[in-house]
Amino acid sequence: MSRSLVIFLHGVGSRGADLTPLGEAGRDVLTDTDFAAPDAPFAFDQASAGRQWFSIRGVTEENRPGRVAGTREAFDGTLRNIVAAHGLDGHPGRVALVGFSQGAIMALDALTSGRWPVAAVVAFSGRLASPEPLTPSPATRALLVHGDADPVMPPRESEVAARRLRNAGVEVRHHLLPGLGHTISGDGAALALTFLADAFRARSRS
Secondary structure, eight states, X not given: OOOEEEEEEOOTTBXXXXXXXXXXXXXXXXXXXXXXXXXXXXXOTTSSSOEESSXXXXXXXXXXXXXHHHTHHHHHHHHHHHHHHTTOTTOGGGEEEEEETHHHHHHHHHHHTSSOOXXXXXXXXXXXXXXXXXXXXXXXXXXXXXXXXXXXXXXXXHHHHHHHHHHTTOEEEEEEETTOOSSOOHHHHHHHXXXXXXXXXXXXXX
């Protein structure tokens, strides 16, 4: 099977390097797979370090969808450069997105807007904040993983996202992990790696 690519998308105020251990952990499961963990395109506007996909300063339920849509050009440019560097232009079925928190918001937006018909999207501790209408590719599978003790991103956000994605025609798996806060656990990482391996195999056969 040709090489695949997993792109990790970090949370607000973080950096891509914070998610590289996931790639290291996944090499035994995702053979013939490359990993990339870019920094978000904008400096975090509430601290002197870190990056952000969009600003959360003054964010509300009402204005969040507009902020997500407003950063699509910069987000897409970041991903296009990575995909091209790995020689996968025109091969979305060999690409997957894995996001945490704000990175999960962006990964789900890439799916639900139909811009990135990748093999799979994994959203850890995320929410679906994309503006309507939702026009996802039915070829993309989604996995939502959330801790039921998350004090930052309410666990209900993933439940709502799963329902909306299913209604839009996406094949979705949703896991609520007991006692887990706003983080990626070993159990969650294992779920994601198995899910990604299955998704890549399925797309390679289609």
